[in-house]
Amino acid sequence: MPHIVFNQNNHLNIPSNIDGVSFDFIAKSYNSKKSSEYKIAVTKNNHQFLLTKKNKNDANMIKYDKTTRISPVSCIKDAINAYAKLTNANILFTNTNNINQKINIDEKYLKNIEYIVNEFETNKEIQIEIGFGSGKHILYQAKQNKDVQFFGLEIHTPSIEQLLKQIKIQNITNIIVINYDARLFMEFMKSNSVDNIFVHFPVPWDKKPHRRIYSSEFINEALRVLKKDATLELRTDSRKYFDYCMSLLSNLNSGKIIIDINKDLEIISKYEKRWRKQEKTIYDIVLKCQEEDDVPIQKCSFNFENEVDFDNIKKIITNKAIVKEDYFIHIENIFDIENEVNSGLIQLTFGNFNRPLNKYIIINNGKASYFQDKPIPTSSNIKAHKYLTKILNND
Ligand SMILES: C[S@@+](CC[C@H](N)C(=O)[O-])C[C@H]1O[C@@H](n2cnc3c(N)ncnc32)[C@H](O)[C@@H]1O
Known part of the structure; x- marks a missing residue:
């Protein structure tokens, strides 16, 4: 990540600005046992973020702050270069002049969770695929159901990039890709708003069950967001995962369970192809929502009302x-x-x-x-x- 190492510089006056970068305040670590660390607040292109300044082997280093970093990275590089210029720093090392940047793939259909929470609205039917992997199933569904708005959730960046490429190549306009943990995503969907949730071949996580997509909380949230008669569809080759999900689902007060073995789907994913070759059994558990649920999405202003000492x-x-x-x-x-x-x-x-x-x-x-x-x-x-x-x- 971008940084500059320097051994001498002038004091940075606050406020000051140069080359479209303004410096808003400097904050110094309080009570630090190690050498002092500074956070320098910067505004560039109307975005405010922090830079970190630290002492390193008798020299100083100024670099990005990992909590507030913004994209593109060139904004952070510009801010670091502006700091060095304003303070006339004697630079020993820099990697902020390198203008090579990864070519961005078309990110029109990649949305962050803030967009979903604060801006997204649709009158269309919504269907969600969790852990789309190669994207074969969601692409097929989106082409077959052009009036449906699909959400694809993934945490694996290469899979996300691959799907975004295919969306562009195949000129698909009804998929929104979200890089977010599906276990937490449901909290942001309105009650009774979703028509179908697909979970195909989730990682069984036999040794780390807390990482599994399915849990009682997940199933209850899914039932809340699903419309009446809409479904949550699990497809798995793992007998252990099947048994685990069955034990969760059989404790529910509502919802109808439909079980199938080796059911044929119109589209076969990369994983499924492999398991079929090995003649593995494939289990389907479809949970059908039978009730309307009106629990509102939680809201919070995230304000601090009182004055702080x-x-x-x-x-x-x-x-x-x-x-x-x-x-x-x-x-x-x-x-x-x-x-x-x-x-x-x-x-x-x-x-x-x-x-x-x-x-x-x-x-x-x-x-x-x-x-x-x-x-x-x-x-x-x-x-x-x-x-x-x-x-x-x-x-
Ligand atoms: C075994 S692959 C199956 C991919 C695809 N559904 C298929 O049938 O070929 C499981 C996928 O789920 C994704 N995944 C795992 N945990 C996830 C989570 N918490 N949220 C979203 N995706 C997740 C993984 O990155 C991986 O791509």
């Missing part, structure tokens, strides 16, 4: 993780904003154990808010936010 917070806050049943909070570091009263940054990780969120809370003259965007409203993030509010209020 930052000097007091610095003294009482601990970096020992707070671990609750379904969320955690870990304060990583605290920074004082230079030349400002009652102002600083709190760097923290929190939320769900499977998908922790890295964030900063900024305190400006006692007014606290999340730096950059607010967290996504998962139930774990909402609970963690409520607990953080208590910490900041010193309750």
Whole structure:
């Protein structure tokens, strides 16, 4: 990632700007046992993010900040170069002049979770495929059902890139690709809004069952988002996974289960082809939703209403993780904003154990808010936010 190593420079005046980059504040680590670390707030193209400045082997290094980094990477390189220019730094090493960048594939159909939560609306029927892998099944479905809006969820980047390429080549317009953990995704869908969820050949995770897609929570969330008579369809070659899902599904109060063995589908994925060659048994469990469910999606403003006494917070806050049943909070570091009263940054990780969120809370003259965007409203993030509010209020 972009960085510059230098051994001498002038003080950076705040605020200042050069080459379209403005420097908004400098925050210094509080109480750090190691050498001081600085966070420098930068605005470029209307996006605010941080740079990290550290001491390294008698020299200084300025680099990206992994929590607030933005794309394209050229923005971060421009900010680092602007810092070096403004402070007249004597540069010993740089990798910020290299303009070679990975050629972006068409990302028109790749959307982030914030888009789904805050902007996405459709009157179309919605179908979801979880862990689409090579994308063969979702591509087939999208071509057969042009009036349906498909969501493809994956966490494996090469599979995502492969599907985006195929979407472009085959001129498909009704798939939205989302790089997000499917176990958490359902929380963002409205109740009674989805017509079909496909989970084909999920990783069985025999040794790490907590990583499985199917769990009681997942099934209940699926039933909530499915319309009446809509289905959650599991296809697996793993007898263990089949038995595990059956034990979860047979405890449900609602929903109808339909089981099939070696059912023929119109399209066969790469995995299925392999298992068929080996004459493995393939199991299908279709769960049909039988009730309308009206539990609303959880909402949270993620605001901090009360004034914060930052000097007091610095003294009482601990970096020992707070671990609750379904969320955690870990304060990583605290920074004082230079030349400002009652102002600083709190760097923290929190939320769900499977998908922790890295964030900063900024305190400006006692007014606290999340730096950059607010967290996504998962139930774990909402609970963690409520607990953080208590910490900041010193309750
Ligand atoms: C064994 S492959 C099956 C791919 C495809 N469904 C097929 O039938 O060929 C399982 C896929 O699920 C994806 N996956 C695993 N865990 C996931 C999760 N939590 N959220 C979304 N995708 C996941 C993996 O990256 C992988 O591509």
